[in-house]
Amino acid sequence: MSFLPLGVECTHLEVTTPHLPSTLGWAPPSGNWHNGSNELADDGQTPFFVAKNYAQKYLNYENGYKLLAPVQKGPQSGGNFTMDTITMSAKTSNSTVDTITPKQPLAFQLEEGQLSVEVDGESAQLIQDDVLFVPANTTFSYYATVPVTKFLYVSGGADGFDQDLLQNSVEWEYAVYPTYADYSA
Template sequence: MKASTLTSLSLSLLSTASSTAASYSPPPLVVDVAPDHLRPYILPRYKGHAIKLTTSGQIIRFSITTNSSDGAFAVVQHTSKWTGWTSARPHTHQEAHEHFYCSKGRVELWTKKNVTGAIDEARVLTLGDFGTAPPGTIHTFQHTDPDSQLTHIYNPAGFEELYNVFSIGDFVSPHGSPYQLIGDDQQPFGDVTPEQEALLNSLDLYVAKADVYVPRRDFVNGTAGDPSINWHNSNNWHNGNNSLSSDPTDPYYVAKDYGPKYLNSENGYKVIQPLLTAEQTPNKNFTIGTLTLSPKLEGDKTNVAKLPHHFAIQMDEGQLALTIQGYKTEYLLPGDVAFIPSGTRFEYYATVPFTKFLYLNGGAKGLDYELLANAVPWDFPAYPE
């Protein structure tokens, strides 16, 4: 072959490679359903694969799944009208640590450590309230407002597959309705059959039958259980400091803005409110909390992070500018979810006052760990003037 022919062939190959590289673009960051593999993404509010959970209109939306987080953790959004029934039989998990965050309305939550002498606790969660049920905790829940949303968080991921197994069909709403508008309020389940029980056990759900556990209904100002535990009193819904448990096998609750708080003053103000740290997880591998930011002012630097574990955001208030490595800046609104894989650089800042989001870290040293290193204890859920 002549040298000129080789040169032409080389130039042709280089041109093709250059053209291919120039035409490549990453998949879109903003998606309608959680991806089936690990990558960054943003899922807008009321997006995500949605299924019908009950005949009375309750809906489950999958925000973060086993596939999209590579098994680290999962998040589903459970929306419903008021119902007179619990949405699940009282049960325990052996593997999944389940956490509950009220994102809208009111939801009743029951928990009981599955040991002799344990106190049966129950709370009415309102917006921003949190509860956690470690493996072995008997628990169940019920929506009690006309428009309620409960965020379920599982670590590790995997349990969310149960919803697909028991789905009664996909839910599609072109207008983004939170749930089906069905007037009936039928009990979503009956007595468990041996066949159902075997299937549930295979999915990490172990029913606590009525001879073992019945949810108590003696709520007083939103609480039922040990009166020494700060949550509500006769004059106020929320009362006193809600500390985090020192025992990772204990279920516990944290009322909105009543848990521990810290102030970080780097690049504007940030109020960090841990809801769960690695010390409250059996495997020391997960943290949850909220972060409230002041808006970026002239002269402030953009916040930058690159974390060793998978990280996620669920927006509560305000607007957050988020730039993930390789993508243009997007603006998150309340209800939006963002997932950022470990080792991925991202930048963020608040565009409006009092921007707040729920954070999830798939390890002990996440964004909260970095911010708390330069924070001081703080008495307020708001940042300084």
């Protein structure tokens, strides 16, 4: 089906879309916005903006790849909570399943992909928009079953779910993890 008038042939179509905030006459007052890295504030009193995929990023390469993008660290929330997005590679046959016992309660909301979880002997496959809540001091395991599994997580306290992952991560400038196996810094 064609939406062009009869006899008109489309050989090249160029569509440009202006950046929405600047189109509306609004953008964050200083710093980068969709054109460079967005830094988180150093405290809980300073407002800040984080554009998708422009936050600081860290690559953890234990048991596959986990790309962490902190949105809220402990200092920015006055020690009340941490929040990140995590993008994971699928579990390979030779990797182990991550099993942790978080010090703080945490919740995941899956954005894309599929995440296999086990909490107190109950297992589930989370898909887009599914939510998981894990109480503090509850052991659970998790792994991605498909490539590019991404979720948002919120954890109570300043020492959230991401703390152990960040300790064994390297700074990363890309919005995706490496395309090849066995990366090491």
